[in-house]
Amino acid sequence: AHGAHVPVLVIGTGYGGAVAALRLAQAGVPVHLLEMGMAWDTPGPDGRIFCNTRSPDHRAYWLRTRTKAPLNYFLGSSIDRDVTRHTGVLDAEEFGGIIVYQGRGVGGGSLVNGGMAVTPRRENFAGILPSVNADEMYGVYYPRANAELGVSAVDPAWFDATPYYQYARVGRKHAQRSGFRFTFVPDVYDWDYMKREEAGTVPKSALAAEILYGNNHGKRSLQQTYLARARATGRVAISPLHRVTAVVPDGARYAVTAEQLDTAGNVTATKTVTADRVFFAAGSVGTSKLLVKLRATGALPRLNDEVGRGWGDNGNVMCGRANHMWDATGARQSAIPCAGIDNWAAGGAFAEVAPLPVGIETYASFYLSITRNPHRARFSWNAAAGRVELDWQTAWKQPSIDMAKTIFDKINATEGTIYRTDLFGVYKIWGDHLTYHPLGGAVLNRATDGHGRLHGHPGLYVIDGALIPGNTTVNPFVTITALAERNIEKIIATDLR
Ligand code: FDA
Incomplete structure (x- = not known):
């Protein structure tokens, strides 16, 4: 309620916010979380909470009147359609050079993501979070995160038999025939439930x-x-449906202002509460935007110059390949990916074998590659426009395309196949306009200390993907969760006891 006081306020309910909430509460500390998106706990008139990718409706997108599908073309025509403006679950947030897809609602990105729960190969960890002790992460925090998230792998025998993973078996065959390492990728999806789905x-x-x-x-x-x-x-x-707009020192506390939204996105009330401690868990983009604005407008003047820097796209780039008629990928496809091609060491790319669950045979293999893209962007405050901007350039995806080509040029040569040119526009091979994996903007040990305490303002913490400097070599949420587990343990032990 307006005017209330809470010991700890958490902004956002994704991985970082959820870890903070659980561990603080277990330590006896009352926690209040503010989330700009909906609760997603009530079915619509069709009996379902969420809509599917074949028939998106108002529930699909965050405050848009037309869908903005990541893969927005098929056979050369746009597949986007008009929808009613609503506080839907997927935000396609447009910056100058990139569209950043994010989940909106209680659960953050976990509501919309593929659930691929990947622990990076240990030899790559020093390049991901150089200041963090790898022994502790691999001995304690990665296992803790995996256990709590409910991570498991597909049953290989079922994988080999089900028509729903024919597309991934074709991906495996093509990877192996070109000499690449093919790996199963664990997921938080309940694989036994998926078997029962198949059984009807x-x-x-x-x-x-x-x-x-x-x-x-x-x-x-x-x-x-x-x-x-x-x-x-x-x-x-x-x-x-509470969007935080300000965090301002108030004596030894912080005053946190939030706008309450209706499901059309209108502001229906503005509320201020005070908190002893505030955790920024609004995601890489949400946390960075808030902090950059609050520093520039004088609300949090002592935040350092590192706030807003070090943002990366995890090297995301998409592409499709056109298979021969004897390599059909299946009209029936599980929407949950379960496999990848690992050419990180040699070529800087790890490619998910992704589904294209359009319901008809496409003869296409579709991939989301995570690459070692070196570019890092910066958020800055545009006072005239009253908004935070990101200086990422579309051309910065070229290294990612080159790295992805280390896999797919070779597969195409081996198989005698070509790239699809109809999935991202008219004659466009590469999906280089987007990321699913925003990382950085308030990087650990730069904008914060070694455990996420923001420099300059005691009692303020960052605990989400904003801490990670732009790349995790694989899908990021297990690393975000494990880092949050590490940091909150330290913060509870030293700041709250
Ligand atoms: P996260 O984004 O999860 O949560 C932040 C929350 O804060 C959101 O709920 C947001 O609404 C809220 N918020 C933002 N600003 C706010 C404000 N001002 N006030 C109040 N609330 C605010 N990763 C992976 O490892 N495996 C995968 O398979 C995939 N697949 C995938 C698919 C798609 C389509 C997307 C969009 C993303 C993925 N990801 C993924 C990425 C993964 O989902 C992502 O890295 C994490 O959700 C990030 O976790 P965070 O805790 O940083 O923020």
């Missing part, structure tokens, strides 16, 4: 094209894991 004994979710706009069953989002356990402590309150 439960409602279909992954097998009914549910992914980008939410999964109604099967996926263990943060709502089923960290946030459920946090709520069960009785010490955690979550306010959805």
Whole structure:
């Protein structure tokens, strides 16, 4: 309520926010989380909470009147359609040179992501978080995160038999024939549930094209894991449809201002509460935008010059390949990816074998590559426009394309195949306009100390993907979760006891 005081306020309910909430509550500290998106706990008139990728409706997008699908063309024509403006679950946030896809709602990115739960190869860790002790991460915090998130791998025998992973088996065959390492990728999806989907004994979710706009069953989002356990402590309150706009020192406390939104995105109330400590867990983009604005407008003047810097796209780039008729990828495809091609050491690319669950045979193989892109962008405050901007340039994706080509040029040469040119526009091979994996903007040991305490303002912390300097070599949420586990343990032991 307006005017209330809370010991700890957390901005955002994604991985970082959920870890902070659970561990603080278990330590006896009451926690209040503010989340700009919806609760996503109530079915619509069709009986479902979320819509699927084949028929997006108002629930799909954050405050848009037309969908903005990541893969927005098929056979040369746009597949986007008009929708009613609504506080939907997927935000396609447009900056000058890149569209950053993010989840909106209680659970953050866990609502919309593929659930691919990948621990980076240990030899790569020093390049990901150079100041963090790898022994502790691989001995304690990665295992803790994986256990709490409910990570497991597909049953290889079922993988080999089900029509729903024919596309991934084709991906494996092509990778192996070109000499690349093919790996199964663990996921938070309940694989036994997926088997029952195939058997027809439960409602279909992954097998009914549910992914980008939410999964109604099967996926263990943060709502089923960290946030459920946090709520069960009785010490955690979550306010959805509350967007934080300011954090200002107020004596030894902080005054936090939030706008309450209706589901059309209108501001219906503005509230201020005070908190002893504030955790920024609004995601790489959300946290960076808030901090950059608050520094520039004088609300938090002592934040250092590193705030807003070190942002990267995890080297994301997409492409499709056109297969021969004897390499059909299947009209039935599980929306949950489960495999990848690892050419990181030699070529700087790790490629997910991704689904194209359009419901018809496409003869296409589709991939999301994570690459060692060296470019880092910066957020800055545009006072005239009253908004935070990001200086990423589309041309900065070229190194990512070159790294992805170390895999796919070779596969095309081996197979005698070509790239698809109809998936991202008219005669456009590379999906180089977007990222699913924003990272950085308030980097550990630069904008903060070694455990996420922001320099200059005691009691303020960063605990999300903003801490990670732009690349994790694989899909990022396990690393975000494990780092949050590491940092919150230290903060509870030293700052809250
Ligand atoms: P996260 O973005 O999860 O949470 C931040 C929360 O803060 C959001 O709920 C947001 O609404 C809220 N917020 C922002 N600003 C606010 C404000 N001012 N006030 C109040 N609330 C605010 N990763 C992976 O490892 N495997 C995968 O398979 C995938 N797949 C994938 C697919 C797609 C389509 C997307 C968009 C992303 C992925 N990811 C992924 C990425 C993964 O989801 C992402 O890295 C994490 O969700 C980031 O976690 P954070 O805790 O940093 O923020």
